[in-house]
Amino acid sequence: MTALPLPAPDGDGASVSRLPAGREAANVMLGEYLRQCREERGLKQSDIAVSIRASVSKISRLERGESPPKPRDVMDLARFMRLSSKETRHMQGLLDQTQNGAWYQQFSDVLPDYLKRLVALEDSAEVITAYENQVVPGLLQTREYARSLVLTVRRTESEIERATDLRMQRQRILRQRKPRVTALIDEGVLRRPRGGRAVMREQMEYLLKVSTMNRVNVRIVEFGEGADVTPPYAITQLTFAHEGPSDLVYVEHVNGADYITNRAAVDQYLNNLHNLHTAAASREKSRDLICEAIERYS
Secondary structure, three states: OOOOOOOOOOOEEEEEEHHHOOHHHHHHHHHHHHHHHHHHHOHHHHHHHHHHOOOOOHHHHHHHHHOOOOOOOOHHHHOOOOOOOHHHHHHHHHHHHHOOOHHHHHHHOOOOHHHHHHHHOOOOOOOEEEOOOOOOOOHHOHHHHHHHHOOOOOOOOOOOHHOOOOHHHHHHHHHOOOEEEEEEEHHHHOOOOOOOOOHHHHHHHHHHHOOOOOOOEEEOOOOOHHHHHHHOOOEEEEEOOOOOOOOEEEEEOOOOEEEEHHHHHHHOOOOOHHHHHHHHOOHHHHHHHHHHHHHHHH
């Protein structure tokens, strides 16, 4: 049976379109990690509030990423909860991100609010698994293919170029040590000529090239194999190091997105991704299908 979108559980999976304006992704990441560390130690918000002479409401806002964190407060909380040296270093790294401007801030005028958290988290992920049923995953797009998508939502030439630049900048993580990327792509994406035949041929050639990278696994979900397991929406899962934030699932909608961290809901989405991975063609067969697409667009 085709999977249907799962509702975001109250409190743990929030629709970004409903988040307060100005809520920074770095603050959210730090707050999530603080909450995770507190809960792992069986502590309540009231238990840790006394360590920084704060109210429970202040701790709540800090964990939700709704107020800028003060470095002294954060490190006092780390000491009070007796974080390990490894956990403390990770906490300090997240804190540094809240204090310094991130690379994507220069694109704030063309970066949708609902996408900011995903872009910020991609750098920290160990593994990214993405299923796409409409377009080539953003991390694997060529410039001209990306531009053809931007043209559908942006109007001025300046906006188009900056939004395209943003998409290209996201791909910087492919040149880093991590993350590993698995792209599960519906076969229909290969047959949908976005941008025209020349653009599609270049995109398919690039997809074939990146599929040979050690850290990139491209798998095509064929029409005849994935009909019973393909959901009608794209899913992205981010897996972090053990001392990092909890696993997160990103489900994008027309005018927003859901970020799912609730364990039960995450597990259901991971089951979807597992079924898709099982149904997908092998790496070798997937490359054959991409080669066939290249020939079609010649």
